[in-house]
Amino acid sequence: MKLPQDDVTFASTRRNFITQTGWVSAALLTGSMGAGAVTGASSAPGAAPATERRGKLPLGIELYAVRTELARDLPGTLLSLAQMGYEAVEFYDPYFNWDPAYAREVRARMDDLGLRCYSTHNRIPSFTGEGLGRAIELNHILGSRQLILATPPKGLAGLEAWKDLCRQLSDAAQKLEPHALTAGFHNHRTEWAALAGGPRIMDLIAANTPENFVLQLDVGTCMEADANPVSWIKAHPGRIKSVHLKDWAPGSPAEEKGYRVLFGEGISPWKDIVAALESVGGLEFYLMEQEGSRYSELETARLCLDTWRKLRGED
Numbered sequence: 130m131k132l133p134q135d136d137v138t139f140a141s142t143r144r145n146f147i148t149q150t151g152w153v154s155a156a157l158l159t160g161s162m163g164a165g166a167v168t169g170a171s172s173a174p175g176a177a178p179a180t181e182r183r184g185k186l187p188l189g190i191e192l193y194a195v196r197t198e199l200a201r202d203l204p205g206t207l208l209s210l211a212q213m214g215y216e217a218v219e220f221y222d223p224y225f226n227w228d229p230a231y232a233r234e235v236r237a238r239m240d241d242l243g244l245r246c247y248s249t250h251n252r253i254p255s256f257t258g259e260g261l262g263r264a265i266e267l268n269h270i271l272g273s274r275q276l277i278l279a280t281p282p283k284g285l286a287g288l289e290a291w292k293d294l295c296r297q298l299s300d301a302a303q304k305l306e307p308h309a310l311t312a313g314f315h316n317h318r319t320e321w322a323a324l325a326g327g328p329r330i331m332d333l334i335a336a337n338t339p340e341n342f343v344l345q346l347d348v349g350t351c352m353e354a355d356a357n358p359v360s361w362i363k364a365h366p367g368r369i370k371s372v373h374l375k376d377w378a379p380g381s382p383a384e385e386k387g388y389r390v391l392f393g394e395g396i397s398p399w400k401d402i403v404a405a406l407e408s409v410g411g412l413e414f415y416l417m418e419q420e421g422s423r424y425s426e427l428e429t430a431r432l433c434l435d436t437w438r439k440l441r442g443e444d
Contacts (some may be wrong), residue, residue, distance in 0.1 A: 186407070187245065188437060189217025191373060191418040195426040196221075204238050206427075211242040213431050214438075219416050221250040221279060224267065225260075232270040239271075247414050248275035248313075248345075248371055253282050256301040256312060265308050275371060276305065277313040277345050281320075288327045295337035302342050313343025315373070321354035331356075335365055344368045347418070349375030349388055352397050359398065359405045367411035372402075373418040374437065388420045392433035399440055 190210060192199050198206045210218065218239070227235070239246065249268055254260035255276060264276055281294060302312040320330040327333065335344060346369050351358045362369050376395030380386025393399065406412040417437065422429045438444040 186412060187216040187247075187414045188214075188434070189219055189245070189247065189414055189416045190215050190430060191219045191221065191250070191416045193221045193250070194417065194419040195430060198426050203235070207238060207242055207244060209427055210430065211244050213434055215244070215417075215430070215434065217245040217247055217414055217416075219248050219250060220246060220271065220273075222252055224249060224271075225251060225255060225264065227267060229266060229270060232267050236270050236272065246271040246273050248277055248343075248416075249273050250277050250279035250315065252279065253297075256298060261301060261304060265305065265310065268310060269308065274310055275313050275343050275345075276301075276310060277315050277343065277371070279315050280317070288324050288333070291324065291330060291333055292337060295334055298342065299338050302339055306341070311341050311343060313345050313371070314338075315345045316347050316350060318350040318354045321351060321356040331361070335368070340368065342368070343370045345371045345373065347373045347375055348397050348402060349373070349377040349395070349418075352377040352395065353387075359401050362402070362405040362410045366409040369406060369410035370413045371416060372406060372410075372412060373416050374399075374433070375418040375420070385423050389422050391419070391422055391424075391429065391436065392417060393436040393440065403440075 192206075195206055195210070198209075207218065224232070236246075249255075249264075249271065251264060255264040256278065268274075268276060278298065285291065285294060298312050298314065305311055314334055316331055320334070323329045324333070328336075331344075344365055346358060346361065348358050351361065374392055375388060376390050376392050376397050377388055378386045378390045378395040382389050415437075417430065417433050419426075419429050419433060424432060435444070
């Protein structure tokens with residue numbers, strides 16, 4: 130996920146949320162929810178959904194993929210995603226500005242819709258000082274169990290700087306463990322490059338963080354960097370606990386290529402990737418991600434989900 134310079138701000142007052150969610154509750158009461166949603170659900174933080182307990186890994190969506198809709202109408206966007214059949218959502222950086230009361234409202238609405246939040250995307254303040262305590266509180270409310278660093282600090286360069294970041298993240302992982310949470314890192318194209326006179330950044334991160342540290346795999350950026358996602362998964366068994374199902378194809382955005390292709394339209398070997406993730410990767414859940422396409426955000430989310438179901442033989 131590429132975080133914007135100026136974060137999209139979600140509406141965050143209790144009054145606005147309740148006003149927006151009135152029609153959502155009506156949809157639940159009148160039975161207009163899609164078949165994929167479970168109404169009236171209430172679950173403790175960190176508890177596995179029924180589908181996961183039966184062995185089927187949940188499919189969620191990184192909410193950056195619907196960022197414009199989310200900023201306009203958070204409860205309505207959650208409803209739309211639940212109606213499509215998404216089982217989980219991953220909140221990104223703006224959630225860190227919520228107060229606990231608003232986070233509880235969001236969690237209650239998610240429970241009503243049968244949606245879960247297993248992970249959040251964060252900037253570095255979520256892993257240090259008072260920010261870590263705030264992140265723990267908000268993630269507990271949302272039910273999350275993975276705090277993922279979405280992007281490294283600006284200006285980070287050189288072997289020692291990356292080692293310092295690894296020490297910082299490892300320390301955060303240790304502090305998170307008693308709270309049933311863990312830390313992780315989300316890769317980009319640049320992290321598949323080698324440092325001057327050193328290893329690839331992703332290899333350095335894997336070697337300098339604890340075994341419970343999540344190596345969240347962004348497939349699209351891995352493919353763009355000409356790295357091998359299947360080999361990466363197999364080289365780090367048990368550590369790829371979440372994955373972004375973003376595709377990529379050679380070409381320019383003007384040609385609707387690059388990251389603008391829908392899931393399944395790019396060159397990623399999805400069947401091999403899924404097999405590796407589920408056999409050795411330690412995967413706990415999937416996350417669809419799209420940075421923008423030729424369709425609207427919600428239509429893009431629906432089309433990607435349809436393709437995923439075909440791949441899994443669920444349609």
